Amino acid sequence: MVRVDGKGNGESLIQVRDLDKKYQRGSEEIDVLQGLNLDVDKGDFVAFMGPSGSGKTTLLNLLGGLDLPSAGSITVAGDEITHMSASKLTAWRARHVGFIFQMYNLIPVLTAFGNVELPLLLTRLSKADRRRHVEAVLGVVGLSDRLDHYPRQLSGGQEQRVAIARAIVADPTFLLCDEPTGDLDRKSAEEIMDLVERLVHEHGKTVLMVTHDPRAAERAHTVLHLDKGVLVEGAGGGA
Amino acid sequence: MKFFRLVLAQLLRKKVRTTLTIGSFTVALFLYGLLVTIRGAFSGGADVAGVDRLTVINKTSLIMPLPFSYRDRILRVPGVSGVTYATWFGGVYQDEKNFFPQFGVDKDTWFDVYAEYVLPKDQREAFLRDRQACLAGKSLAKRFGFKVGDRLPLRGTIWPGAWEFNVAGIYEGNRPEVDTTGLLFRFDYLEERRQFGKGTVGWYVVRLANPDDAVKVTRTIDEGFANSPFETLTQTEKAFATAFAKQMGNIEFLVMTIGSVVFFTLLLVTGNTMAIAVRERTGELAVLKTVGFSGPGVLALILAEAVLIAGQGGLIGLGLAKLFTLGGDPTRGLLGTFYLSWGSLGLGFMLALGVGAVAGILPGVAAMRLRVADALRRV
Ligand SMILES: Nc1ncnc2c1ncn2[C@@H]1O[C@H](COP(=O)(O)OP(=O)(O)OP(=O)(O)O)[C@@H](O)[C@H]1O
Ligand SMILES: [Mg+2]
Numbered sequence: 178m179v180r181v182d183g184k185g186n187g188e189s190l191i192q193v194r195d196l197d198k199k200y201q202r203g204s205e206e207i208d209v210l211q212g213l214n215l216d217v218d219k220g221d222f223v224a225f226m227g228p229s230g231s232g233k234t235t236l237l238n239l240l241g242g243l244d245l246p247s248a249g250s251i252t253v254a255g256d257e258i259t260h261m262s263a264s265k266l267t268a269w270r271a272r273h274v275g276f277i278f279q280m281y282n283l284i285p286v287l288t289a290f291g292n293v294e295l296p297l298l299l300t301r302l303s304k305a306d307r308r309r310h311v312e313a314v315l316g317v318v319g320l321s322d323r324l325d326h327y328p329r330q331l332s333g334g335q336e337q338r339v340a341i342a343r344a345i346v347a348d349p350t351f352l353l354c355d356e357p358t359g360d361l362d363r364k365s366a367e368e369i370m371d372l373v374e375r376l377v378h379e380h381g382k383t384v385l386m387v388t389h390d391p392r393a394a395e396r397a398h399t400v401l402h403l404d405k406g407v408l409v410e411g412a413g414g415g416a
Numbered sequence: 417m418k419f420f421r422l423v424l425a426q427l428l429r430k431k432v433r434t435t436l437t438i439g440s441f442t443v444a445l446f447l448y449g450l451l452v453t454i455r456g457a458f459s460g461g462a463d464v465a466g467v468d469r470l471t472v473i474n475k476t477s478l479i480m481p482l483p484f485s486y487r488d489r490i491l492r493v494p495g496v497s498g499v500t501y502a503t504w505f506g507g508v509y510q511d512e513k514n515f516f517p518q519f520g521v522d523k524d525t526w527f528d529v530y531a532e533y534v535l536p537k538d539q540r541e542a543f544l545r546d547r548q549a550c551l552a553g554k555s556l557a558k559r560f561g562f563k564v565g566d567r568l569p570l571r572g573t574i575w576p577g578a579w580e581f582n583v584a585g586i587y588e589g590n591r592p593e594v595d596t597t598g599l600l601f602r603f604d605y606l607e608e609r610r611q612f613g614k615g616t617v618g619w620y621v622v623r624l625a626n627p628d629d630a631v632k633v634t635r636t637i638d639e640g641f642a643n644s645p646f647e648t649l650t651q652t653e654k655a656f657a658t659a660f661a662k663q664m665g666n667i668e669f670l671v672m673t674i675g676s677v678v679f680f681t682l683l684l685v686t687g688n689t690m691a692i693a694v695r696e697r698t699g700e701l702a703v704l705k706t707v708g709f710s711g712p713g714v715l716a717l718i719l720a721e722a723v724l725i726a727g728q729g730g731l732i733g734l735g736l737a738k739l740f741t742l743g744g745d746p747t748r749g750l751l752g753t754f755y756l757s758w759g760s761l762g763l764g765f766m767l768a769l770g771v772g773a774v775a776g777i778l779p780g781v782a783a784m785r786l787r788v789a790d791a792l793r794r795v
Contacts (some may be wrong), residue, residue, distance in 0.1 A: 244787075264711075270706070282699060298422070337742040
């Protein structure tokens with residue numbers, strides 16, 4: 178179940194309450210999020226839509242602990258993350274969140290294998306175990322034959338699949354995707370969305386995805402619109 | 417170790433830039449090696465001076481002599497375990513430009529006090545047998561090709577005339593730093609033949625039973641000869657060597673100045689390179705932090721990168737400098753010692769690593785403080 182009225186029963190995986198985010202730009206103050214509420218259960222697949230500048234990326238950054246809100250709380254699997262110290266938050270992020278960005282953001286000097294291995298370097302896994310995990314997830318995204326390729330040797334769709342493998346390799350609690358198909362052609366976008374859907378249905382992942390693409394949004398269980406700083410269900414601001 | 421690959425991959429990303437930065441360290445540390453060697457050569461052996469030795473010279477001037485009779489009086493000073501003496505000869509071998517120092521020394525006591533000179537037993541015995549015997553230092557012998565049994569003519573300048581010596585042996589140092597560019601011959605031969613100055617020596621060298629007594633013994637000797645026609649100035653050998661080197665001009669200052677400028681420039685160049693390297697990687701650093709690398713972790717990666725560059729360049733530069741000095745003194749023996757010690761090499765390596773770390777610290781801290789949300793927006 179996904180709710181945006183702040184009246185969840187307190188058992189949801191992700192609970193957001195009265196979230197405010199203001200940015201200071203010179204003397205001007207911009208209220209991007211204003212009292213936003215959200216409840217997401219484990220295994221949900223949510224799409225966020227909304228016009229450019231409505232605060233979608235801002236919301237994802239807050240959910241992933243990359244930024245701190247001006248007010249309100251975010252609780253994930255019982256952890257209140259808005260009051261964590263920077264180092265605790267970093268550790269929490271490594272443990273619970275997988276990020277997928279529009280621009281893939283792979284490290285150009287590392288191979289597909291090296292990129293996917295990155296999050297595992299921070300764990301206690303042995304070299305052999307790391308290799309096993311990396312090969313397994315590259316198999317899931319269908320790139321078993323591209324282990325030693327560098328990002329520049331891959332197509333955009335393949336790069337994004339490497340990025341997805343990197344996001345899921347440490348088995349995070351949930352995935353945050355910011356316009357994962359925004360830079361891809363129709364066909365590659367379809368393939369990426371097939372993959373995301375499989376992650377939800379076959380691997381039980383919880384996915385929160387920002388998108389401008391109605392076809393991508395269609396795949397989600399729930400589509401939410403960001404409008405004037407809060408989330409609304411159903412038809413809203415449009416894409 | 418698993419992070420090493422990450423650092424290495426970054427270094428290989430801009431090979432030309434990495435190579436040039438390593439090259440800067442190579443050049444700087446090569447220069448450092450040469451400067452340290454030259455400084456050592458001009459310090460007149462101050463670095464290898466025995467801590468248990470004092471030099472007694474004429475208080476008025478180093479070139480004024482002291483009476484031979486002082487020898488026994490110095491020997492009686494408590495704390496003194498040995499005395500020897502020497503006189504500067506100042507002869508010319510074939511041509512003025514073939515300068516090397518020559519000393520008339522006491523055949524019986526010289527090697528007791530200067531234990532760092534080593535000489536085969538038979539050569540030492542030959543030196544004791546022949547009044548006209550002389551001993552050439554190893555580098556001197558190499559410079560002019562002297563061999564045992566050679567006859568060595570010198571033209572006297574202080575004591576004019578033709579002087580002839582027989583090369584009875586070649587002495588070496590027990591450490592590479594020991595100066596072996598000089599010639600030793602027997603004082604008794606000089607005393608017998610010279611026209612003036614009889615009954616005097618150039619200076620005395622005193623060996624202490626215990627180095628801690630240096631101050632006390634120094635004072636006792638100088639007070640004992642106060643108000644005599646030949647007042648003395650007693651110094652530790654190190655102070656003596658340093659004062660002697662000062663006559664060459666302030667080489668130390670020159671070397672330190674050049675060295676500081678070199679390292680400062682190196683710091684600026686490397687600091688700038690690291691700053692650029694970090695700036696063009698802002699997005700990637702943000703990704704590292706996103707997947708869970710901590711601020712200090714990112715700082716450590718950047719420091720490791722800078723220190724790795726510095727270490728590599730430093731090693732190559734110091735290695736080249738060492739090779740260069742092993743090739744021998746480029747002035748062909750004019751410099752007392754031409755030796756780059758392991759201690760100096762170690763210090764140079766530490767300096768290189770230090771410069772690397774300092775150069776990496778500012779960009780590293782910037783990376784550590786980088787706010788992921790802002791950085792991702794910039795990509
Ligand atoms: N660091 C910042 N300082 C000031 N203003 C900011 C900052 N980050 C974001 N904003 C502003 O906050 C608003 C929301 O930005 P955000 O990136 O979340 O929008 P978005 O919905 O993701 O837009 P898009 O669809 O274009 O990606 C925008 O008006 C943006 O200019
Ligand atoms: Mg956005």
